[in-house]
Amino acid sequence: MATNKVKQIHDFGQSIWLDFIDREIMTSGKLKKLIDEDGVRGVTSNPAIFEKAISSSSDYDADIAALAPQANTNEELFFSVAIKDIQTAADLFRGVFDEADGGDGYVSLEVSPFLALDTEGTTKQAEELWGKVGRENVMIKIPGTKPGLEAIRRSIAAGININVTLLFGLPRYEEVTEAYISGLEEALAAGKDIAKIASVASFFLSRIDVLVDPMLDEKGLADLKGEVAIASAKKAYEIYKRVFAGPRWQKLADAGAKPQRLLWASTSSKNPAFKDTKYVEALIGADTVDTVPLETIDAFRDHGIVANTLEQDTDKATQTLEKLKQAGIDIDKITQQLEDEGVDKFNKPFEKLLKAIEDQKNKS
Template sequence: MSADNLARIVESGVSPWLDDLSRARLRSGSLAELVQAGHVLGVTTNPTIFDKAIADGEAYDEAVRALAAAGADTETAVRTLTTDDVREAADLFARLLPGPPHGDGRVSIEVDPRLAHDTDGTIAQARELWRIVDRPNVYIKIPATPEGLLAITEAIAEGISVNATLIFSVDTYRAVATAYVDGLERAVAAGVDLAPIASVASVFLSRIDAKVDPVLDEIGTPEAAELRGTAAIAGARASYAAFQEIFSSPRWTDLAAAGAHVQRPLWASTGVKDPTFADTRYVDELLAPDVVNTMPEKTLQAAIDHARLPEGSGPVDTVTPHVDLAQEQLAGLLRLGVPYEQLLAELTSEGVASFIASWENLLETVTTSLSNARTA
């Protein structure tokens, strides 16, 4: 089909963001082209993305040589390389998306994942990243661990915009939204202007189906087969219902009157892992107002080419008409004995561990690059 697909997705209230950033992409102009075409309204990053970007190619060689000559240690070099990319991307969005809808034109950068269970350390690094990047359109990514929730509230209270990440369950989504509202109320009490503060709550998708479906396959009943591939989308739809409830409450009305903006749900991990599923399913099935969908470029291009949208024109809502079905599907998982909450808790732990491993790989990559630069 055509980019008309994406235009209709945007018309439905969904902001497409790219789940990728690299210096090569910035230098080549490919990110600028995606923004100018209206295909990308924001960018997310994580340690895995930065590790791959810095390890591949020569785009960072000059910067690494300069850091080596200046005597930078590994931690300083990683911080400099990553924040420089984020700052440049933020400036690109500010230039190409003048006056975008509130919350778009944003670039996310994550705190050191080794701090996922350290509230004070996370707060300190959120402040540091906010200061170093020094752009109003950056999001600081904080994982939605119990310790991270406290850090989210503190960051928001100080006027730091946050991307709350690694959300797998509806309960965790509710806790994140509450942490955001708590932070805004503290900001009001401290006299902080609410207008510049923005936030998203990143609900991960494909990892859930990859975790739940093998359990359903093992159960092997017709009902289990029917529920295969439903867990992630059902959970996202239930989270959206919670979003509507929380951000229409009297408590929220008071904050909105003071200039607050809703914390938009963000659909993350939207690259389909099971080849038997349609490659745009986490786009097609989750169209609704006030959401973000952050996609790997492969998924973005698939959505442009062949997103499965209803015939006709105009906005599409594939979430709110199916909330009751989502609740039935989640209840069906429990009825079959799927340890749903346990699996989601495991996903959070695995997500933190995966990001720590990527961060350590990134440190190793930069250590080697600095060493090579000093001996060249």
């Protein structure tokens, strides 16, 4: 029997996480099957994923009705419901977490997207959610916005596992690594066991190409379509290798610290002209995570190509970004636009989600 292609990715040191959660996938045994057969090693969620889960099924109706009397707001009610799912998923992945000695098996829950530009609010909610979920193998997602950086640093210093989300640009990614390392240094100075603190930095891919590709057509650079996000990711990995080396990092590593792995997000192809496994195939490499929607996992299992690609063609990646610059395309400006839009893209489904909860409450 041929080896499962999704599972083979792990042979190259990359972990596949599922970018999806709902009750049905857990109660039906599908998630357990993905763990056992595809080697899926974690789960990420976001407001849009939960909005779809709660709005499109009756699986949550009883919980909403039961928990509504104790909740002061619809947001509080949502988190009470979501935490049950996160705990169930974390328990399913506990075996992976133990086997990997805390290197994998994480389930991510995001703070309210309304707090994306609020340092104090994010820090407070990250601590609250961490305490309420009560699982070692959970990561709290905090957007890597400018105000998010300090919240990330404080949360890491407090011993909370953090998934930094909504990263598009290289300068911001480097700031995120600094927030992580500074947080670990503070935790170590306070006598915390930093070997138990984990983090990933989620670098969003396909959305970059969706915005940049039309500009490439205008500039006569159509041959670079679908390549800018991959080039950026390869350069991010170079930053990762540089930052998590040298004497400053070594001191933390000697105390048991784990590097903050890069996580590739937004990995489904938005352009039908591209192969549906394009972004997964292009960035397979050691000490990274790729969070993948169900349909992309299915596609990769069927026809994905497994190879150690992340550190191939790094010169080409450098040239791609240089050509953009020469053509007058400001990638830093583009990635800031994507971050701003990304905050809005999570706010809208969250508003829709809170309305769905309100409607459900009124029914019961």
